[in-house]
Amino acid sequence: MTHDTAPQQHSDIGDVNQRFYDGLWADTRLVHPERFNTWSLVSSLAESHTRRLEVGPGMRPRLPIAGTHFVDISxxxxxxxxxAGGITHTAPISALPYADQSFDLVCALDIVEHVEDDEAALAELSRVAAPGARVLLSTPLHPEYWTPFDDIVGHYRRYEPAKLTQLLERHHLQIEQSAIFGMKPKSSRLNDLGMWFLQRHRPVAMKVYNRFLMPLGLRLQKPLELTPGMVATDGVEEVFLVCRRAS
Structure with missing residues (x-):
């Protein structure tokens, strides 16, 4: 089985992710979910989906914190x-510490592209989701859009949209809605400058990102524009998906 991996990959993607995110989260404060453009959707789902799990949120959870289960390695x-009132567990996405069908709302944003075995990751997300549960995912698209930024942040792959849909279907996840997603600046010069600092002056770059660029990005977010099924993906770097766990 083939995956949409980039031509060059790190020898140990887990170590890359651990080092990058430990450094990122060590010098930042918790950003509450109400500040993200996902909140309108998430808050409405949370009212009727009380058994909630978010995997790999770091310091930027999207589900309501109080009463939600959170799994991370940080x-x-x-x-x-x-x-802040969350119920926390240390575990990888490939070995979630919950019984089958434990949750009605599952969220794993910007996660599956970071793990080598995405089949195992999605199998676990599907396993702990009850029939009919909503599963929120996001991931980068198009292997040809690979840049040094993907290497720096520990991506293992970008997905071809059709293969992503097939992967989800294999794990009983049906795409109900989707939207263009992500907070990466559109300016190629700004991205190039950020990558230069991350490669050569990582502590400074992370401090600038956490204290200045992230707050600016939050203020400049556009509303999340959901469409039925898979959004048109030409030119889209990242997609947000609302899936339903099939019965």
Whole structure:
């Protein structure tokens, strides 16, 4: 079985992810879900989906924190989420510490592209989701859009849209709605400057991102424009998906 991996990959993608996100979360504060453009959707779903799980949120959870289960591998993020009323567990996405069909709402944004075995990751998300549960996902698209940024942040792949749909269907996840997603700046010069600093002055770059660029990005977010099924993906770098776990 083939996956949409980039031509060159890190020898140990797990170590790359651990180092990058431990550094990122160590010098930042928890950003509450109400500040993201996903909140209108998430808050309406949360009213009728009380058994909730979010995987790999770091310091930027999208589900309501109080009463939600959170799984991550970052101690700083888990400590912050627990202090805010979350129920936390340390575990990888490929081994979630829950019984089958435990949740009505599952969220894993910007996660599956970071793990080598995406089949195992999606199998676990599907396993813990009850029939009819909503599963929220996001991931980057188009392998030909690969840049050094993908290497730096620990991406293992970008997906071809058709193959992503097939992957989800294999794990009983049906796309109900989708939207163009992501907070990456459109300016190629700004992206190139950010990558230069990340490669050569990572602590400074992360501090600038956490304290200045992230707050600016939150203020400049556009509303999440959901469409039925898979959004037209030509020229789209990242997609947000609302899936339903099939019965």
């Amino acid at each position: 101690p700083p993020a888990l400590a912050a989420l627990e202090s």
